[in-house]
Amino acid sequence: MRLQITKNWFEIYSEKALLLAGTIFFIAGSLLGYVFNARYDGVFDVHFADRLTLYRPFLDNLINTFSLFTALYAAGRIINKNTRMVDILSTSLISRCVFYVIPVFNINGYLQRITETLLSGLESSRALANPLANVPVADIMVLFLFSILSIGLLVLFVVVAYRGFKTATNAKTVMHKVYFALAIVAAEVLSKIILSIV
Amino acid sequence: MKPKLPIHCPSCANALTVSQLSCGTCNTNVSGNYAMPVLLQLSEDEQQFVLEFLLSSGSLKEMASKMDKSYPTVRNKLDDMIEKIQSLNKK
Numbered sequence: 001m002r003l004q005i006t007k008n009w010f011e012i013y014s015e016k017a018l019l020l021a022g023t024i025f026f027i028a029g030s031l032l033g034y035v036f037n038a039r040y041d042g043v044f045d046v047h048f049a050d051r052l053t054l055y056r057p058f059l060d061n062l063i064n065t066f067s068l069f070t071a072l073y074a075a076g077r078i079i080n081k082n083t084r085m086v087d088i089l090s091t092s093l094i095s096r097c098v099f100y101v102i103p104v105f106n107i108n109g110y111l112q113r114i115t116e117t118l119l120s121g122l123e124s125s126r127a128l129a130n131p132l133a134n135v136p137v138a139d140i141m142v143l144f145l146f147s148i149l150s151i152g153l154l155v156l157f158v159v160v161a162y163r164g165f166k167t168a169t170n171a172k173t174v175m176h177k178v179y180f181a182l183a184i185v186a187a188e189v190l191s192k193i194i195l196s197i198v
Numbered sequence: 199m200k201p202k203l204p205i206h207c208p209s210c211a212n213a214l215t216v217s218q219l220s221c222g223t224c225n226t227n228v229s230g231n232y233a234m235p236v237l238l239q240l241s242e243d244e245q246q247f248v249l250e251f252l253l254s255s256g257s258l259k260e261m262a263s264k265m266d267k268s269y270p271t272v273r274n275k276l277d278d279m280i281e282k283i284q285s286l287n288k289k
Contacts, residue, residue, distance in 0.1 A: 011267060
């Protein structure tokens with residue numbers, strides 16, 4: 001019996017409800033990024049930075065959503081010429097919601113501090129024999145658990161994005177799945193290019 | 199219980215054809231070899247979908263609202279049925 005992690009909301013809810021939910025999550029996620037100094041510097045990238053201006057996470061999210069939308073819509077139109085923009089837009093907005101929990105782990109800059117300590121330890125020539133010598137065990141455990149969670153969220157993102165894409169385009173064959181995968185990669189590349197300019 | 203009209207042979211699973219029709223009033227029987235109409239070759243759910251489509255005046259939005267499904271889901275089902283009917287017509 002297959003375990004369903006999430007219901008396929010794209011089959012149940014109207015485009016208006018999905019767009020509204022996606023927009024609310026977009027705003028909430030951007031605010032969380034601002035509060036916890038997280039940058040969404042890619043379609044499936046989140047990194048912590050020093051003090052951010054309020055507009056930065058919003059702009060990052062806008063670019064990422066646009067990149068994902070553009071790539072998925074292009075792939076969708078190849079598969080099915082009746083693919084609607086509104087369905088792909090709701091897919092883009094909803095699928096990115098999974099990443100909006102990540103900034104919360106950086107309360108008081110905790111995760112950023114651990115990462116910086118680890119990186120400085122790796123850079124130090126004396127620490128090459130034992131790069132983790134200066135990092136408390138508890139921090140390593142937290143980092144490990146956070147890594148597992150991040151991978152899980154990435155998988156969830158792909159699952160949600162594919163469900164939305166499949167519903168929007170009536171994708172069925174293996175080739176359609178390949179188009180989807182290529183679109184995700186293209187979206188990441190596009191977002192990196194735009195974010196490097198802006 | 200309303201009996202379901204079978205469309206595939208229970209022995210070999212091939213498509214069934216109509217060979218006899220009868221009149222319930224005067225007991226006249228008509229024999230021949232008639233292909234099953236395309237609409238009757240659809241499953242019960244699919245036939246119901248077609249009826250709903252007609253009753254909704256072809257409005258997929260209305261159908262989605264009645265079926266508690268999203269618009270693209272209903273449209274996908276319609277597209278799948280169009281494909282199926284086209285393949286049945288080719289046979």
